[in-house]
Amino acid sequence: MLKVGLLGAGRIAGVHATAITSHPGSSLVAVSDINTAAAQKIAAQYGAEVRDTDNILQDRTIDAVLIATSTDTHSDLIERATAAGKAVLCEKPVDLSLARARACQEAVASTGCPVMIGFNRRFDPNFSALKKAVHAGEIGKPELLSITSFDPAPPPVSYIKVSGGLFRDMMIHDFDMANFIMGTAPATVTAVGSSIVDPEIGGAGDVDTAVVTLSYADGRIAVIKNSRRAVYGYDQRVELLGSDGLLQAQNMLENTVVKSTTQGVTGAKPTYFFLERYMPAYAAEWAAFVEAVDGAKPLPVTLDDGVAALAMAEAATLSVRTGAPVSIASLIG
Template sequence: MLNVALLGAGRIGQVHAESMTATRDSRVVAVADVNREAAEALAARIGAAARSVDEIIADPAIDAVLIATSTDTHSDLITRATQAGKAVLCEKPVDLSLERALTTLAAAEATGRPVMIGFNRRFDPNFAALKAGFDQGRIGKGELLSITSFDPAPPPVEYVRVSGGLFRDMMIHDFDMACWLFGGPPARLTAHGAALVDPAIGEAGDVDTAAVTMVWGDGRIAVIKNSRRAAYGYDQRVEILGEKGLLSARNVLENTVEALTAYGAVAAKPLHFFLERYMRAYQIEWQAFLDAVTQDRPMPVTLREGVAALACAEAATRSLATGTTISLTPGMLG
């Protein structure tokens, strides 16, 4: 039984709290948040104590922490927690700065403590089945990967201003998915983007519609498409074309009823947002972290892989700004 603490009591922290309290393999003993009232409310709901980050880090009885705080705190908390001997599961991204993330990688690896980055989509049963089938050689060598990720509506502009931009905040999930499926980061990538959904997002210095082409050293290609607006719901699809065929993971729909009439076919829309679409993935993710820690297994999503996804986001940001293709150098990957 692991004693664990949750750092962050906001929306994503509350999502994680559900998964953390649903297993018998761990016990949430403490919650911390800059908003003390939020920490106290969540702690009371799950039977834990509201404590400060400093108290949690210093407590040797706490074996692991889940970091769900604002992104600009991730690097510092990963470093402090691992140096205190704790295992860490940290929400994506590692940091908004690739330079800081690389410093954190070196510091955490020096401690030897396990760190996992929370790319929950790897644990979605549909995407996991696609990955398993691909690794089993069902379609032979992958040649062309297509990832679609559309949100139903854009976030508030206030959030956009502090998010680090679409590539670091939203598409980073897809960068990780592409690297995971194709066995590592690409050699180079090219990004295109615009603010087509909300002009205020453009005024804030970000884009809400983007496409990135990634190319691996052997010529394999991935295309990622992101939009902050899809009127029909949360659109999440992955497709791999290989030498022997095609593997695809389609949307999860609100229901499986389909009406077939003389006028055509009508089916349900995709689930509306990530909380409905990926709640099961968060639960599997937490159990995978616990299994890795308690059974001394490799982390299923390493800190180094988190840095690679951030390096892709950094390269995409540079590509969009310069209108050029950006190569991913060894120095960007740690």
């Protein structure tokens, strides 16, 4: 039985607590958060104790920690947890700073402890099936990838100010999805972005609408589209054109009922947000982590993957600022 400490007690921590306690091979032992009331709520709901972070990290009976704290604490906690001999599953991104994330990468390498970054979308049944079809060669060589990721509404500007921006906070999932599907990082990143959904987001120094083009060394291309506003729901689609065909992963809908009348054909909207869309993915992600820690399978998402996605986010941020393509090699060598 994998004994787990949960660092953080916000909304996403609650999702992870459900996954941990639902898995037959893991148990939630302790929860910590600077908001004691939030930690007490999760602990009471799942039969865990409220402790401070130091206590959790120093407890040798706790095998692993799940880090769901604010992004600016991720690298420090990853380093402290692995130095204490614990396996780690950390929410994305690794850090707000690529340089700090790379330093974390170096520090963790010497510990030998497994670190998995929480790119849950890899474990979505639809995206996973698409990846398996690509790997099986069902559409030949992948040539043109299109990823659409639109949120139903923007988050509060107070969140935007500490999030690291759209590329590090939102599109980083899509950068990792592109790497997952294409099998490698791109050579260059070209980005355009603007703030047309909420002027206050622009005032905070961020964009809320963006398109990024990823160019690969072998000529392949990927296009990622993000928006903070899609009034019809949570729009999450992937399309991949290959030399021998096309693969598509469509939206999850509120229901599958289609009405056909003389007035036209109508169906349901996409599910409203990530909690509805990706709950099965979070459960599958945790199951994969438990298997890896137990030694049954290798880690499916590594710290290196997290650093690669962050480098792409950094490149996109620079590209918006300069109006020019940015080489990934110029950032990480």
